[in-house]
Amino acid sequence: MPPVVKIEEIHKIYESGEVPVHAVRGVTLEIERGDFVALMGASGSGKSTLMNLLGCLDRPTRGRYLLDGIDVSQLDRNALADIRNQKLGFVFQGFNLLARTTALENVELPMLYGARKFTTKQIRERAMHCLDIVGLSQRFDHFPSQLSGGQQQRVAIARALVNEPQVLLADEPTGNLDTRTSAEVMGVFQKLNDEGITIVMVTHELDIAHFCKRNLILRDGVLVRDESVSNRSFAATELEKLSSAEAAAKLTGAKS
Template sequence: MAVVVLEDIFKTYHLGSEVDVPALRGLSLVLEAGEFAAILGPSGSGKSTLMNVIGCLDRPGRGRYLLEGEDVAKLSRDRLAAVRNRKIGFVFQSFNLLSRTSALENVELPLMYKSDGLSLREIQRRASEALDQVGLSDRADHHPSQLSGGQQQRVAIARALVTEPTILLADEPTGNLDTRTGLEIMEIFQKLNDHGITLIMVTHEQDIGRFAKRTIVMRDGRIVRDDPVEDRLAASDEKEKLPVLVAEEESVQ
């Protein structure tokens, strides 16, 4: 079943009254349930805009966007907020956790905006479950400043997962992390994908793309290549190959 269907999407940014910047030019894309797609491309290729459109943070200027069969291109801002909350989980390059707020409270956040209104007890239960899923239940009351980059990103993943979304959108999820921690994140992603979550990841690192099942290369607002990954890597194996350095572990802290 197709989770994301994009048909002939155009998106142009108007800078001032004169300058128009076309970010997406007639892009079409179908993503099936259970896919793990990496979107690659140089900066300015439109991959961030594509993420924003898929993530319902932005509406396409022209074209059709079906998310699980629902046409979301014409939804109001409030309906889009509900769609983001219910169906989409975001993971950002800079983690985007709320500072001076415990890991648990960060993970609780999307549940608080749920339209069907859970009780605080239920919210806390689900949030600790999600933290448990990324192996951070022992850090629930730590603030982001007390966590390493990798741990922060795992909290962000728990936050994205806590609403049980249809798709997980990751924007350069390893961009701020060292190799080992990046591999740990990929390991989590592969595991989640194995459990059936549809993953879309924007990255400019070719290597990271090899952990996905499909790579989509963009240039100038269009898709120029779209291939299945033949020599797919398992993040857990790659991690094994890294030299074990205690110092490296600590430098992360």
């Protein structure tokens, strides 16, 4: 089976300023189906640029990008939009849900665009199913402002899943969340990954990266390390540990 993501000697140079900025300097990478990758690096290392390239939000200056066997490096704006709609799911640091729009309608949104035509009933059912996967089907009619950060992020994950993407891309998905909620969200990712979904996420937190299977480290636009995670964290055990630690600190009532 071919890798779902295959990039060859990819470069991105921004020409907008006086001095051209060489953000990504020749990255070659393959991601297999079912992988769970954390992309790490200091700010300015080019990880956001690489993520935008992977997410088909931007085109590389040089190099080739094969997504699910399709060369997407030279596609036009509308073709890229269709690729994003059909093959990719996005989860952002700031959740990026539409305000004053219910959780269900937010999840339905990707199905309203795109080439595949669904009936209103199908759209509703699929959106409800995805909310069910992230455990929020009871709150389908809540507005984002009525949900906690972790719940909003789970709605965003449901939205990313709804078109059955090849790759789920998450840009600092836990950046705005506390430790416990982060572990919960990582738990959702791990569950999805166990069901075979490929996930690529950007993070700068080492402990979050340990929830993944593979860590990539980027520095100055070059991939400097690519390793499997040996001592992997699991959401269930991490949450257990947190609970007992909190109980010890009398932060919450002890669980029986």
